[in-house]
Amino acid sequence: MSDSRGEDSPVLTTSAEGRSVAGGGAHAAPSPAGPAARASSSSVRRKRNSDWRKPLEIAVLAGPGIILFLMFVIFPVVMAAYYGFFKWKGFGPPTDFVGLQNYVTILTDPVFHDALKHNGFIVVMSLVMQGPVAVGLALLINQKMRGRSLVRVLIFVPYVVSEVIVGTGWSLMLATNGAVNDLLVKIGLEGWTVDWLADPSVAIWSLMIIITWKYIGFAVILFLAGMQSIPEELAEASAIDGASYWQTQRRITLPLLGPTIRIWAFLSIIGSLQLFDLVYIIWGQYVAATAGTSTMATYMVAEGRNAGNFGFGNAVAVLLFLISLIIALTYQRFVLRRDTEGALTEGKK
């Protein structure tokens, strides 16, 4: 790990282009007439061959990936939509068609309403708690300072550690007689000790603390990556014009960071809606509902697979998908449109 951040960040484009210029020049130089003649003869041959070669190459190269993708991603989701209409215990083919009954049950279940509320809370609070702090931290760390690369590695540690480890560690620390309460007593804040995990009015905040801790590093790194692609000349020019450091950040860096922030928010929203691992590991399937931290995904697993009601579980999955899809499409339509033009509407490019 050498400490040379500036040089290697735009890896992709420079390395590819740099080499190509050299390569192209070397090939073209030796005999200008020869290659041209050869090229024309070979292109005739190529034309005849390409009739069958090109589709074959496409099939061989892209085929395996597409088949695997359709089989294990698209097909199960389609089947979920189908299974969702049945009352089905998961054995043999589903036969007990119940129409929309599963959906009616879910949508009128107060337990699901709670889960939905918790998801909504997590979506909003994740944005509010992580966004501003992460931007601030990224701005701080983006300065030329000693040990910057080490800081970057270390703040990414929580993101790399698995949810199971985070859940196990934090549930021990936040236990009633765990390290956090003990520490609070030691520093004289006895009044602050609470039942972090079991008290329903506190539990969701504990969850937010853990989520913030685990995922803020990702936001910071994403923002840092975004800042790397802002040309340094802009900051230099504004410094020459007499702008202070923070003025430069506010007038130049932040506006140019907009696309990155919007993409981060998108990823954060989708992740919050799908949240499962942390809640399920820390609170388990039964406690989550009573501790006030259940999410749509834990509801799905508890009421679906664990209860053996596969038709019902699939219906929850479909609802979860539709809710995520609607939110994602709305977000893309109104917020991300400028940024993703070309990225998602690929064909035109």
Place this chain on the structure above:
Amino acid sequence: MAAITAPAPARARRPRRNAGLHKVNPVVYLVAFLLVGVCIAPVLYIIIGGFRTNAEITQDPSGFPSTWQVSNYADVLSSSLFWQQAGNSLFVGVLTTAGVVVLGVMASFVLARYTFFGRGAMYSLFAAGLMFPMTVAVTPLYIMIRSLGLMNSLAGIILPQIAFALPVTVIILVPFLRAIPKELEEAASIDGASRLGFFFRMVVPLSVPGVVTVGILAFVASWNSYMLPLFILNSESSYTLPLGVQSFASQYSVDTARVLAFTSLSMIPALVFFSLFERRIVGGLTGAVKG
């Protein structure tokens, strides 16, 4: 804490640093230090806790070990179950990464360098895959894996994981491969290389930086994957480490120190792997964010 700050000054290149536009405020260092502290304190708690005794942990949950006990770690390291589960995780991680890289590069190459009817649709298909996270598909996936007879087998985890990692891989790699200039392909073709020859001789070597990013993300995701193994694996000997940690933690819930030791050991590979290649990931993300 000394370990955190010590290596940094040695590595910093002073001449370049000092050429910066302004002097860095000491407050910046303080904030960075606090941030790092908050980030790694819980992880240190887990690691240090593994060196304590249960009695100590019960009496003084937030203290340091009075004497550093190695026995917890030694116990875990001498248990065959830990190595079995670590082996499972490694096997799944390596095969998932290999599958993602090979299939991802091939599919991305087609999307980036061929013009054909349906290319836009194919790209949209993969892009739409980003909207199908594991959570949504896991229930029907479980039924499908069961009917394929892959329950409780590592293949039942590897195949879906490859499939679910493909969208991100394609999204990251396509712009990468498209950035390889057309002239390079023409030059190769003038020299008599076919499109496939161009793929193997030029594209594969040139795409290494992107592939490394994608590969690390796939490996770390696989190493930490919880939900799919939870559905598919049902015996301790086929568990991957996340499931192993969880079942160990519930089995030995009174033996907190040993649970902490087991937990610490299971996070080492992902941490080592990640910190070795961290720079590459940020580099790769820089490209992806730029679009």
